[in-house]
Each structure stands twice: as C-alpha cells, then as structure tokens.
Amino acid sequence: MPKINAARLHVPGHPLQVETVDKPAPGPKEVLVKVAACGLVPNSYNVVNGHTPFTLPDLPAVFGLDAAGTVEAVGEHVLGIEVGEQVYVDPHMTCDTCHQCRKGRQDLCVHGCLRSYMATRSDGRLLNQNRTGGLSEYLLAPDARVARLPESIDLLTAARFGYIGTSFGALCKGELRPGQTLLINGVTGTLGVAAVAIALGMGATRILGVGRNRKLLARVQQMAPDRVETVSSEDGVDLAAWARGRTGGAGVDVLYDCLGVGGQGNSTNALLRGVKPGGCAVLAAGGVEGQISQSYAEVVARDVRVLASNWFTSGEIDQMIAMIAAGVIDLSFLEHRPFPLAQVNDAFELVGSRPGGFANVVVLPASLEAPVGV
Template sequence: MPVFEGISRLLEHYPVGGLSQYLLSPDTNIAVLPKSIDTAMAPRFGYLGTSFVGLKRANVGPGNTLLINGVTAILGYGAVAIGLGLGCTKILGIGRNRERLTEVRSLSLQGRVVVRSSEDEGDIVEWVKQQINGLGPDALYDCLGVGGDASSTSNLVGCVKQGGRLILAAGGAERNIGGQPYFEVMMHNVAVLGTIWFNSAELDEMIILIDAGVIDFSFLRHKFFALVEVNKAFRTVGDRPGGAVNVVSNHMSEGCVTDAKAR
C-alpha cells in the first residue's frame, strides 16, 4: 500500500486533529513516560525520534565522527544530543545562525562539538577534513530546513569516509542530490538511508535512554500557549525560533500537551 494511501485510511478511523482537547489513538501509538520526563518535552518526540532512529539505523555509536548539515533546527539540535549520548567522539555541525551555532557547541563541555556557519568563507569540505585529520566522517546526517539547498548535501557527501553512511531527513530541501560519476559512487560505497518517523519499540528505547540520562534534551526551552492562542503559537513557529525552542499548545485538561510543530 502506498504510504499516503495508508495515511488517508488511518485518518478515516482517527479524524480528530492533534490540536483537539481530546482525541482517539491506536494503543500502539501510546508511550508511557517515566516521572523524569517532563510532559512538555513529549511533543518534540516526533522530531527527536526521527533523529534518534536515523542515527541508530546508521549504526552511529562510540568512536564515530558525525557530520550534521542543518544543525541549528530541531532535528539538528536533537541529533547533537543523541550523537553525544550514543558515544560519538566528535560531532561537526554546519548551520547559518551564528548565535544558535554557539548554543549548539555548548551542548558539549568537552569540546566534542565543533560548528561552522555555512556562510563562512572557504571550502567547507576542507574544513570538515581539517577537523578530523584529513579523514572523512563516519556518517553525514542531513536535516536542512524547509527550502534548504540540497546542493550543499551533494557537496558534503563526497567527504564521507569510504563505507560511511548518509542519513536524509530534510524532506523540504530543494534540488537533486548527485552528480558524481557512477564508478566513483560505487567505489565510495556510502549507504544512503532515510528517516521520517519511528515505531513504538524505537520510541520506547529513546525514552529509556532519556530516563537514564544517557541522552540529554535539557536544552529545550518550552514556550507555552493556551489552546485559544494556537494561532500565536503557529506565528511563533513561522518565525523560526530555532531548534532549542519548543512551542507547545497547552490544553487546560490535566497534563495534556500538543505539538505546534516548531522548527
């Protein structure tokens, strides 16, 4: 069954939107939160879980170097925190907003996170290689924001180490990826993976790691709006406040929060 057809059929059974005060959900979509996890964090699990599953499927782990393209949005912030928790030795982040890049770098007090603005002068691929002694990163996680130029992705793919992994999460990026000769792509042997969501077991695994303190999402800054202020919430999201800001429509019913899809 095509993906979108499957979604359409699911919506026929569960037609009430996420901004409703009450809604029905399949029991397989319900996750139990331990007391250590603030319910205000849970609405971000759609984005954070997407980054978690992408890095897990690419076998990102202890000793790896991770390169993140589009690091200043929520997918990128989350990937930094997850990569640190999974044991990456070094995380290289590329983004535009210098203030947010400074904040991203501060997620590691041991200097494991190194960042650069995409607007800086100089060859960005050479910068990547300089950070890891001329070697390529083990994985490239591409999470450009909506309207991002995928040509930057194409440029960075070539610096991934032989046998490395490319994880694509930027569904709103524009232009094609490619341009390398067939033989070079074959010899480079880079696996291309996509991540857009997760299953219940994968979400439960992430919750366990957050509860244990292995993955730290404490960088999130929650900004609450009452349900009647939901349009203000959407305007705030539209202003692109950055990946550390968590915009939440907070229903007055006990403990119920709904994601306003902040980027």
C-alpha cells in the same frame, strides 16, 4: 454527548478556531488520552498555511502532530496500558495490511500518514480516518501508537518526541556507534539540535555542525565544547574539506542531513565528499529540493551509502524514552514556550518565525487561560 474544546483549521492560511466538538470514546483497541501538551514545529506553520506539496486532511480538522498526556480510558481489548499512565502518542499511522507493512517496512506504508498533519505518499484515506490531533483536550489513539512514559519525563518535553524521535531513528538507521564522528547539516534547527543531544548520548566523540545562524551555532557548540564544532554555511568555507580536516583527513562516519523546508540539496551533495569511504549519509528533510548524485567511479571507490529516514519505529521510541529517563540523552537544552489553547494562533506565529531548535513551542489544550508556573 459530552463536549470538549479543540482548535480546528477550516481554511489553510486562516486562523485556527477554538470550538467545541464531541468527546470521543475509545473503541476496543483504542486509548483515550487527556492531552496535557501538544508540540509545534516550524513545518507545522507551513502545513496549516497550505505551503506544502503533501496531502492535508479534509477540512475542518483538528491539527496537532505531537501529543503527550494521561490515559483516561482504554478499550476493552487493550492490554498493558493502564488508566492514569503518562503517554506519548505517536502520530504515524499505517494500514498494517499493504505489502510494505507486512514485510516490516511500515515507514514505506502505501497509505501511511502523520495523523492530523499530512500524507506524503498516499491519497489521504487513512489521514481522513484520523482527523483529530493534539490541539484538543482529548485524543483517541490506537493502542499500538501509544508509548508509555516514566514519571521522570515531563509532558512538555514529551510533546517534542516526534521530531526528537525522527533524529533518533535517523541516527539508528545510520548505525552511529560510540567513538564515531557525525556531521549534521542543518544543525541549528529542530531536528539538528536534537541530533546533537542524541549523538552525545550515543557516544559520538566528534560532532560537526553546519548551519547559518552564527548565534545559534555558538549555542550548539556550547552543548559540549570539547566534542562539538560548528561552522556557518555563509562563511564561504569548503564544507567537505572542513569536515575532512576536522577528522584527520578521513571524513566523518555518518552525515545526517536535516535541512529545513526550502533548503537546497546542493549543500548536501557537496557534503557527501566529507564522508569517509564506507560511511553513510542519512537524509531526513522532506521539504528540500535538488538532487543527490555520485558518479559511478565514486560509488565504486568510496561506497558511501545514501539512505532516507522518515520517522521512527515503536521499538526505537521506547529505546529513546529509556535513554532519556536514564539521563543518557540530555534534553535540558529545551526552552519551553507554552501557550493556552486560546492562543494557539500566537503559538503558530512564534514557531513560524523559526526561533531555532532550542525553543519548544507547546500548546496546552486543557488550558484556555495563560499558563501559570510552567
């Protein structure tokens, strides 16, 4: 059987090992993708080091959440996906048979997981059926989890689509509309910077951002100085009052909370008072501690909905790709930091240092040597 290179985790907290594994072959409804790029985000550092409350796949396993590449082969029952096409591989795996899946809520699948990453609400059985991720030269994916990419989208950018798509799905769930206002808590992170770019493309006329790093906050504001304004949470400002003051006292239409792992929900709770009556808060930060609460009187008087958003749908990722390809969503803010597969542990160290949402740390599985000209 042909062999390929892959980076496998044997023990959490220990370096990943680049090893040879069997090259997979597609089943009837599977697609074999030659991986050009696999994106890493700060939480992936926590996951491979075992700093997560969620279920990991049985080890050793090939990690790598976000993968983009070229279709090399398709199963005999695959329709509409051709060899040679560029694709993004969605790692969200669902059983499609449980009650939630059958009523169209795959985001609440009782067996749901992110392949080669973690399972947040299940026992990990589906996770262990899909233990090869994007840190491999080749990757198998169900045909329903493959999104076709136009040639105008480069694969380094596409390797970030899991987290860009997370913010896109959250803003869709919050029903952000042209002409509305948006408040982002955690604006300098991977999800937050993406949300600014997406909201600008969606037609938000005012975007308010809360973060800590003043240097990164200034960069966020420069993405659209006439529409984006930021403040540091360390300035001692009443953030809800600040949000209301920047919207003529009304409050924002949508609050998007995307704090990083280890963040505190207390700031989110306070920011709810910066949302206008009838508005919406969307929470997407799974690693945040604390409680969100509203009094009975507040619920009746203000009717601010609090929703959760865990990922995106297949329809949403296709919509987002179309908007990026058309230039409606501008991702030129991304600064690609590519690493060959042999330097995968260096890539994890860099992303673990939390370089901010502008940096796009990417591993190139087909390259064992330092990438040239990227």
